[in-house]
Amino acid sequence: MYTPHTKADREAMLKVIGVEKVEDLFECIPSSGLFPDLGLPEGLSEMEVLSELSFISSVNETTQELTSFLGAGAYNHFIPAAVDSILRRSEFYTAYTPYQPEIAQGTLQAIFEYQSLIAALTGMDVCNASHYDGATAVAEAVNMAYHRFRERRKRIVLSPRLHPHYRATVHTYMEGMDLEIVGEDLEPDCGTEELIQLIDDNTALVMVQYPDFFGRIYDFTELGKAAHEHKALFAVHINPIALGMLKPPSEFDADIVTGEGQPLGVPLSFGGPYLGLFATKKEYVRKMAGRLAGETVDTRGQRGYVLTLNTREQHIRREQATSNICTNQGLIALASTVYLSLLGKNGLQDLAELNYHKAHYAAEQLSTVPGYHVNMEVPFFNEFVLHCPVPAAEVNDMLLPYDILGGYDLSKDYPSMTHELLVAVTEATDRSEIDYLIEVLEEESYE
Amino acid sequence: MYTPHTKADREAMLKVIGVEKVEDLFECIPSSGLFPDLGLPEGLSEMEVLSELSFISSVNETTQELTSFLGAGAYNHFIPAAVDSILRRSEFYTAYTPYQPEIAQGTLQAIFEYQSLIAALTGMDVCNASHYDGATAVAEAVNMAYHRFRERRKRIVLSPRLHPHYRATVHTYMEGMDLEIVGEDLEPDCGTEELIQLIDDNTALVMVQYPDFFGRIYDFTELGKAAHEHKALFAVHINPIALGMLKPPSEFDADIVTGEGQPLGVPLSFGGPYLGLFATKKEYVRKMAGRLAGETVDTRGQRGYVLTLNTREQHIRREQATSNICTNQGLIALASTVYLSLLGKNGLQDLAELNYHKAHYAAEQLSTVPGYHVNMEVPFFNEFVLHCPVPAAEVNDMLLPYDILGGYDLSKDYPSMTHELLVAVTEATDRSEIDYLIEVLEEESYE
Amino acid sequence: MSEPTIFELSKPQRKGVRFPRPDVPESALPEGFLRAELPLPEVSENEVVRHFTRISQFNHAVDIGFYPLGSCTMKYNPKINEETARLPGFSQLHPLQPEVTVQGALGLMYETQKWLEAISGLDAISLQPAAGAHGELTGVLIIRAYHRSRGDNQRVKMLVPDSAHGTNPASSAMSGMEMVELPSDERGNVDLEALKTECDETLAGLMITNPNTLGLFDENIEEASRLVHEAGGLVYGDGANLNALLGICRPAENGIDVMHFNLHKTFSTPHGGGGPGSGPVGVVEKLKPFLPAPMVAITKEGDQDTPPLYGFVTPEQTIGRVKAFHGHFGMVVRAFTYMLSLGENGLRDVAMTAVLNANYLQALVKDTYHIPYERLCMHEFVAEGAWDDAPEVRALDVSKRIIDFGFHPPTNYFPLIVPEALMIEPTETETKETLDRFAETLIQIAKEAREQPELLKEAPHEAPFGRLDEVKAAKDLILKTELPEDYGK
Amino acid sequence: MSEPTIFELSKPQRKGVRFPRPDVPESALPEGFLRAELPLPEVSENEVVRHFTRISQFNHAVDIGFYPLGSCTMKYNPKINEETARLPGFSQLHPLQPEVTVQGALGLMYETQKWLEAISGLDAISLQPAAGAHGELTGVLIIRAYHRSRGDNQRVKMLVPDSAHGTNPASSAMSGMEMVELPSDERGNVDLEALKTECDETLAGLMITNPNTLGLFDENIEEASRLVHEAGGLVYGDGANLNALLGICRPAENGIDVMHFNLHKTFSTPHGGGGPGSGPVGVVEKLKPFLPAPMVAITKEGDQDTPPLYGFVTPEQTIGRVKAFHGHFGMVVRAFTYMLSLGENGLRDVAMTAVLNANYLQALVKDTYHIPYERLCMHEFVAEGAWDDAPEVRALDVSKRIIDFGFHPPTNYFPLIVPEALMIEPTETETKETLDRFAETLIQIAKEAREQPELLKEAPHEAPFGRLDEVKAAKDLILKTELPEDYGK
Ligand SMILES: Cc1ncc(COP(=O)(O)O)c(C=O)c1O
């Protein structure tokens, strides 16, 4: 299909190689299974493929067609058109890792700017060129902390309100390391004091989410202090949009900041590809995994960028490397770079506040529906826990025929939270959608 | 919205200019109507604009959603994804006419290749860089012929099966020229002999369509000869897809070839922007309107291209210019260039034959429906006239609730053809869509 | 640097895009009508994409840098416009669909007409014309039809100032009018005395560009209109420079009877390397019946519960069709998107900033480049690119040297009334920093013109191509790739 | 050439994209939690777009020209894939939507699993891993879990050939395994004797790349697998080089138990300047229970009238999650589009042409560049970029000089077992003409290496940038734009 040779080409080439037919090139392969019948269909023309894929896609119901209050780690935000118009430049998307900096300054400068923007947003010193997603960034934070203490400290304190998928990923990643992972079994509603009590001198890392999985905003100053008192590292997982208004985690003296970058101009796309943000303090830069672009000059005196500190990486250090990451989320990091550049300081701040106001409006309105309740005591950002009069799954089932995705059923991860729905509201949620939800809930009252 | 100045910028700039406020720059304007209230709404954010436009667009029913047999000068063809991916390159779409060839070789080479491709397809010597659409290309052909004879020959012979919109456009364009336009009132079914009889020594141009407005294919050899016997010019308007299989009009000794380029990779877009193809013989190149790219070399010996023969154009000749065209259809010409490059010789031929076979299948099947009839005697390409048992408008009205666009009601342009529908079938029409149409017609039988 | 043509990349049997085999029985092909050869290139998709991607990089463009091409309003083309125009609900509509199936599209066209009316003060708009020149032809034909409808068949004289764009005289001529050129006065306005002498019973109208091509608001516009109207003529406004007037004043109030808009200038639709444009025409009440067909109107008023029904209508005394179907809809969607984004205040801000930018740039360079008509300018200004003490250097050389600094040169040699013209239109989307750098560049080049003129004569040095031999191109007249005899057999 | 950073383009109060004012009452912001400064740049949309457009042109890319970066399979990325992945029905799905609302997406994932099974001969596929290395970690964790499930806790030794990619040893180490390096034999195959000595009861498995990183089909693969299996170990296949084997042979039939696929290599999803990739993992029957969660399965069989119901399931003894949600769905859509386009024969044609191209290129240059393991190669080959009679020149210099001819250099210094390695993978989408030009270039450079070595040492000459100072970068460690104190206040 995409192979260009004519018959004459093929013959001329075989002659140069000195074999008779292309099949002869495979003679070193055990002949038993050679040229198997795969039982796959014939290829389709582009026109047929598009029509097939359009059909498949039309079977799905999208977040545009539905009224969606789903968040829980992936958010429906507006993406300015300029983002995709840059991503579609094939100089970016059909290049690979910038191994040859002389012909990859576009990619390298974009990475450098990405590092700069994420560092500025989080308040950290350095940021790597990305991890696969929020979950793997968190796992790499644990991995980094573990190696930081030369594998001697075995305790990892994780907040129960760190995204359940992230915690699960930590377990998978660290399975072979014999760690003691604690904190997850605390009451979902526990305070930071309870986490503080778990920190000891065997603790490598204390990690929380900000805003947390329930959307809540806590002050982690004391927690950071407590971790540092035990010389443990302190890590904070962030929602980058929230940092448009909230104090950066550097103010809690975080050693590592991770984040899910999807809200920064990346489509929901059924869960991926997303973007793992990872930043740390300068002192830990050599412990950090992932690629890094650094500023330098070329032979002509021009400012330019190269991948630097490669000696940390697997292709040099091999089994001594802390992480195996190679291909990362380059293009998605570029999306977030363009997105942050377009919004800029004021845009991101306005956006964060808009999310905040909409979520609070929704929470207040929901609290007025008989049987429903939102705890407004603890500050929250664009997501909150809705206590329902019946099991959350029932509410969701009831809402679906109205084309409403009510939220995330928390009992899936927190067995005690049977009646709790995690509701997300962003700038993409119209007031009328919120009002529609309220209307339906009132109509379908359980009282 | 898209203006970048900060307050400080603005103040510094005003100072340099030496006025106090921006309003002062407009003091030369009669103060009566200055800074009027336009009664227009406030601007919207990108997010709101997108949602508004998405809503408006969703009110329409598209040719994808409907089963469409509409053609009549605009055709629903498949467009390979690579076409738009090139058009989206802002080096192309945010540039203008290549006035400075040193920094416009991308555009210039593309025009040169466009000229080459259209010349190759039509068999003509030269092709200009485009007219607005098929209709204006036809009007410019008439205009060129008229000027070719120094405005002395006043008769223009137009086939009644030249697209009605094109003939109407000729009338509008030439309104001030006192021409005698004949042929249109012949029977819609007339033969070329009847056109031949209209040609005299006062005739500047004889013009036909190929395939004609009814989709039919005629041999115009005799007609071309007849025109030339009277020293008149002979022009043929073509459908470029049909030329994937049909003899090029050069074989009829056409002096001018025009065409509607929309089928070459241009979306239907409710009628525009489309693409006016215009080619002629080398001897008439100086009479032809529109831009032309010509090959040359630069000071470094590199092959390159420039706009050439500018002295024909309005910016040099002003009121002596034959045409006033300035902005043309650059990007659409690029679309057709990429499209033809992608399909190439075999692709275009396969496509033409595919259209042919599908249309013939549809015609044959339709002929089996009681009361309906298609004349299969005269060869046709991808469009044909369906004789219906009741007025065509009634058939269309009956089909619409089935989400079928039956075709173009010919009585709109040919009052005698009350029961005739012009039906187009392209590669984008699935066999199942044809069968569905037949099924509905059989069910809703008028017999 | 140079790249083979697509024909040179070809090799017999190579394939790009393919189509499915017929899903219907095959019919006999029409013997005697089939072509023997089809001399098109045969290239793989990969090579086609590379080819066009590579040559694209030879271009300067708005998205690459500053593009102060006077009279062309090379403003930023917002990316959201490109998205809305590609929504399937717009791009996949056949122009002949029943009106009930395209109410969204018709409504959008109707609204665009209303916005343009509000902006111009005119009473009705046709979206049909495909570009500025097409709008001019349409407008002049309307003027002609108006006079004829009143039996004023002798009104065939169209006055066109000497500063006008070439399309103005060409459009008059094309419509069968007689063109008479009017001089400009010493302030760059239309010369009222000369105008008066032409105001007789053969006067069809005046074509005027305001702001004019010197970038100046014609201070005589109202008086000129009055004179023309008094003499029974009509005033045509070339709206190419409307960017200066959005929300500042309404051309109809200055006496304009017919005007075209350039959606590809004022309303941010992209220039596409030469087009497509879109050139809607607006008219005052009395000219409405003559507008080209079809137009969009409300064919059934709506009420609280039902939206209005939109449809196409034909004005009673229409000049007819000026093209097939109904205008460059795709461009109208982009312009409408832009207008909605800006709103009333945004539109006014466009004009104010465009004028601010032009005056700022003029102020920075006016001591170095002679400005023949020095006044506060509107959205652009015209400078002379030549100096007595640099006799070898011409405006073209200045332009070519500008290329070396990463900018697109200004428009050269237009308007014709300014010798060695450099027509500079910065537009409102440029930053002060860009304007400062451009001014510095111009000042440096003026210095080089005296001290190192060869730097200018041999420029550009930094572009992918050096100066191209235009004489050779016109002499050799190679207008297509010449193919070998057996190509495509 | 160089371009300011986005921070340097900033000016306080400038705005790019804006958001609407709240359409709800505003709530009090959480005092004490608000940040004092937000040091982000402030740039207009026009300037942002220009900035990224301009820097993009500094890049070489597949769409610009030949990119024979060994081990990376830089094939053409079909444009249709980019369209299908952007269909709203795919791009606008939340990962946690109820399964009934995403049956199309789940069905597509299921079908992709089936295609990959058919291609590899493996029995089950997880689409979760995000890239090749991620797939490796997943696979090694599966091997570990398998042994532990059988009480074989002592099986912690993972054998990795010395020719392996760095991710292989790193992945073993990350999973807590002990890595033992295996030498290669004189034909570039895994050394069977060395392997035998490691086959004891601590053996967890062997990680093997086939074709290996020399571009050679490992002739010992079946014997090696047999030995490992006999010793109770499992064989992990690094599928990075699967492009050579599509429809040629099935890795499972050579004894592979676990393997990852690189959708961003073999299945044409774009490399994105470094990612995202997608690294599905396939396993034989007995390893199915250990696959990461969740996987897509048919949860209710369909019949003639109703399609099957797809849903997520958790394998019983799953190693758990390896990331959030369920894989790089956007990449899966692209790969599925590609597979549908090619079909069975098209896939086979890919492998045959990739191998033909590599052998052709190898044949053209092998007299000029030493090929340490000279055999018929598969999809790539490794040459040495150094000569005894050109002592100053290193492979890096050859690579930099290649840039001057408009090509991307091969992979340098990998595999480690070849000194001064140039690893060349042309891929199947390149024309003979391109391969010929590249071979000529390599031959010319070999000549220059002797005659004008400084041409190589100082290369590139024609790129937008000269060689960059890597030592300085590592020393200064400037990893972000340093901002003035008051930035963003
Ligand atoms: C002043 C003026 N009038 C008319 C035109 C013609 O407009 P168009 O090129 O859209 O036909 C132009 C084009 O540049 C112009 O500058």
Ligand SMILES: Cc1ncc(COP(=O)(O)O)c(C=O)c1O
């Ligand atoms: C042989 C081989 N194995 C593994 C990998 C790692 O794959 P990824 O970069 O997708 O993580 C690579 C990457 O280039 C490779 O070449």
